[in-house]
Each structure stands twice: as structure tokens, then as C-alpha cells.
Amino acid sequence: MSKILVGLSGGVDSAVAAALLLEQGHEVAGGYMKNWINEDGIAGDCPWEQDVEDAHAVAKTLGIEFRVVDLIDQYRDRIVDYMLEGYRNGITPNPDVYCNREMKFGVFLDYALSQGFEAVGTGHYARRRERSDGSADILRGADPNKDQSYFLALMEQEQAVRARFPCGEMLKPQVREVAERFNLPVAGKKDSQGICFIGNVKMSDFLRHYVPDSPGDIVDLDGKVLGKHKGLHLYTLGQRKGHGVASPREGMAYVVVGKNAAENQLVVGWDMENTPGLYVKKCTVGTVSWVNKPITATRKVEAQPRYRSKSEPVTVTPTDDGKLALEFVRPQRAVTPGQICAFYDGGTLLGGGVFETVE
Numbered sequence: 001m002s003k004i005l006v007g008l009s010g011g012v013d014s015a016v017a018a019a020l021l022l023e024q025g026h027e028v029a030g031g032y033m034k035n036w037i038n039e040d041g042i043a044g045d046c047p048w049e050q051d052v053e054d055a056h057a058v059a060k061t062l063g064i065e066f067r068v069v070d071l072i073d074q075y076r077d078r079i080v081d082y083m084l085e086g087y088r089n090g091i092t093p094n095p096d097v098y099c100n101r102e103m104k105f106g107v108f109l110d111y112a113l114s115q116g117f118e119a120v121g122t123g124h125y126a127r128r129r130e131r132s133d134g135s136a137d138i139l140r141g142a143d144p145n146k147d148q149s150y151f152l153a154l155m156e157q158e159q160a161v162r163a164r165f166p167c168g169e170m171l172k173p174q175v176r177e178v179a180e181r182f183n184l185p186v187a188g189k190k191d192s193q194g195i196c197f198i199g200n201v202k203m204s205d206f207l208r209h210y211v212p213d214s215p216g217d218i219v220d221l222d223g224k225v226l227g228k229h230k231g232l233h234l235y236t237l238g239q240r241k242g243h244g245v246a247s248p249r250e251g252m253a254y255v256v257v258g259k260n261a262a263e264n265q266l267v268v269g270w271d272m273e274n275t276p277g278l279y280v281k282k283c284t285v286g287t288v289s290w291v292n293k294p295i296t297a298t299r300k301v302e303a304q305p306r307y308r309s310k311s312e313p314v315t316v317t318p319t320d321d322g323k324l325a326l327e328f329v330r331p332q333r334a335v336t337p338g339q340i341c342a343f344y345d346g347g348t349l350l351g352g353g354v355f356e357t358v359e
């Protein structure tokens with residue numbers, strides 16, 4: 001039996017995580033991380049008050065203690081600033097992945113340990129296996145449609161040791177069944193969408209609040225001006241919609257293939273495999289971390305370049321400066337600096353890093 005603080009978000013998955021850990025005989029308390037309360041007056045609905053209420057109601061139903069943990073300052077420092085800095089520097093950051101490493105299994109775990117808990121449980125769809133030496137592996141969740149191990153790619157070993165993911169062994173419909181069995185008030189609540197804290201605020205509205213628009217030309221690969229963009233940070237490599245350049249050719253679409261920061265130009269090209277800049281086989285990954293057993297010599301593994309994509313065979317070579325040189329077997333579409341690359345060996349998450357340069 002362990003003493004576990006479960007991150008209760010007000011959603012169904014974390015409510016079920018708490019119920020299952022309780023059923024397994026652990027001593028469980030629920031903690032809501034208060035990360036963001038939209039003090040800056042951004043248009044849109046940030047439903048944190050409803051979420052706290054729902055989390056509290058779940059704790060009451062389960063008969064467990066409930067706390068609200070104020071992490072607003074840490075969230076601004078570690079997630080919001082990282083994100084805004086990334087966009088200002090022309091990359092596409094991934095706050096969801098950082099939130100797991102820095103917040104849930106960072107400051108929230110530190111808080112839990114300081115309060116006498118041994119572990120933090122969450123509703124992530126990922127599995128965890130303990131080895132006989134006490135170390136832990138993170139595996140893909142049993143539900144292939146819900147697997148969230150990608151978001152845990154920057155977790156380190158000490159964090160994996162202290163994590164608990166009881167929903168990872170189940171399929172989503174089974175999680176809903178458990179919620180009903182425990183009469184949890186959130187059993188029918190809709191899954192949350194998008195970035196962990198923004199709620200229903202549109203990402204472009206959020207960014208616009210902090211990073212000023214900086215309009216410039218949209219050009220094709222020959223430099224011909226096709227339109228105007230609102231600011232390079234508002235566009236992502238591979239983006240097909242929302243750039244406003246209509247295609248004159250039936251069945252062909254323009255996509256973002258590059259950003260020329262020096263000229264403040266957004267470059268678009270045809271969505272085809274031979275369009276320069278859109279598909280790459282070689283790239284580098286920095287900010288590397290390993291859940292278990294670092295890769296120290298050239299090795300063939302699988303890499304998942306974004307959340308909703310398959311993992312792909314890749315050769316990984318550590319470089320002298322602590323980064324990784326990657327060579328994919330097949331060309332990859334829109335490998336985006338700032339986004340996360342997760343490495344797997346079969347169903348086991350090895351670790352991850354941040355895409356830096358692409359060739």
C-alpha cells in the first residue's frame with residue numbers, strides 16, 4: 001500500500017484513476033493543480049472553476065481528501081513563458097509534453113513528496129512496468145486510440161518511478177464503465193480538448209495577446225508573392241488551412257513549407273512529397289532525455305514525430321554535443337522545430353527530445 005496523490009483534473013480519466021488506486025488498497029488523496037486562471041482577460045472560456053468543482057465532487061463521492069494546489073507562478077515560469085518564447089523564436093513549442101515533465105511530475109510531484117506522499121497518479125493512458133531493480137518503464141497505453149505515452153516522452157527515470165497510471169491498462173469505454181460503477185459525477189463528462197490550460201480559448205487569440213502581429217508576405221518557392229500573413233509565429237510547417245492562399249489547381253493544395261525569418265516571409269508550396277522543405281529524412285533532436293537506458297551508440301529504434309502519427313523506423317546516432325542525429329527510413333512530412341520526437345522500442349517508451357534542425 002502506498003500513499004498516492006492523484007492529479008484530479010475534473011475529468012473522467014483522473015477520477016477513475018483515483019477510484020482504481022483506492023480499490024487497489026492505496027491511501028489516496030486528490031489534488032487539483034491550479035495552473036492558469038486567465039487573469040489577463042483573454043477572450044474565451046477558461047473552465048477552471050467548473051473543473052475544480054467537478055474534481056471536488058469526485059473526491060467527495062470517493063470519500064477522499066481533496067486539495068487545490070496553487071501552481072500559477074510555476075506554470076507561468078515553466079510552461080507559458082517557454083511557450084511564448086518558442087513562438088517568438090519561430091519554433092512550434094509543445095506545452096502538453098512540458099506540462100507532464102515540469103508540472104504534473106515536476107512541481108506537483110515535489111509538492112506531493114513534501115507532503116508525505118510516495119507517488120503521483122494521473123489518468124494518462126500509458127502503462128508502467130516496474131523492473132526487479134526498482135526502476136520503471138513507461139509503455140504505450142492498452143487503448144491504441146487513446147495512448148498518451150507520447151506526451152510522457154520527456155519524463156525522466158525518477159519521475160517514472162514515482163508515477164502511477166492505472167487507466168493505461170484499459171480501453172476508454174472500460175474507463176467510462178468504471179466511472180459508472182463508482183457513481184462518479186463526471187462519468188458522462190466530455191473529454192477536454194486541446195492544450196491543457198487554455199480551455200476553449202483559441203490558440204491564435206491566446207498568442208495574439210502576448211506576441212504582437214507582424215504581417216509580411218506569403219511567397220511560393222520561387223519567391224513570387226501570393227498573399228499576406230499575420231505573423232510567422234501563427235503558422236506551422238505543413239499547415240494546409242488558414243493561410244489564406246487559395247490553390248488555382250484542382251486537387252492540389254498549398255501548404256506551409258518554410259519560414260524566412262530574415263525577410264519575414266511565409267513560404268508555401270504544393271502538398272507533395274518532392275516539395276523542398278516539406279518531407280525530410282534527416283534531422284537533429286536536442287533537449288534529449290531518457291526514461292530508462294539511454295541510447296549511447298548508433299541504434300535502430302522507432303520514432304514518433306507527433307502525437308497523432310505512427311512511429312517510424314529511424315537510426316539514432318548520439319553526437320558529441322549531447323544531441324541526436326536522426327535518419328528516418330521513409331521521408332517524414334513536416335518535421336517541425338520545437339515539436340517533440342518520442343522514441344520507442346516496440347511498445348516501450350525510451351525517451352524523447354525536441355526537433356531542432358531539419359535537412
Ligand SMILES: Nc1ncnc2c1ncn2[C@@H]1O[C@H](COP(=O)(O)OP(=O)(O)OP(=O)(O)O)[C@@H](O)[C@H]1O
Nearest residue numbers: 007008009011012013014031032033122123124192
Ligand atoms: N489541473 C489539473 N490538476 C490535477 N491533475 C491534472 C490537471 N490537469 C491534468 N491533470 C492530470 O493529468 C492527466 C492527463 O491530463 P490531460 O489534460 O491529458 O487530461 P485527460 O486525458 O483529458 O484526462 P481527464 O479526463 O482526467 O481530464 C489527467 O488525467 C489528470 O490526472
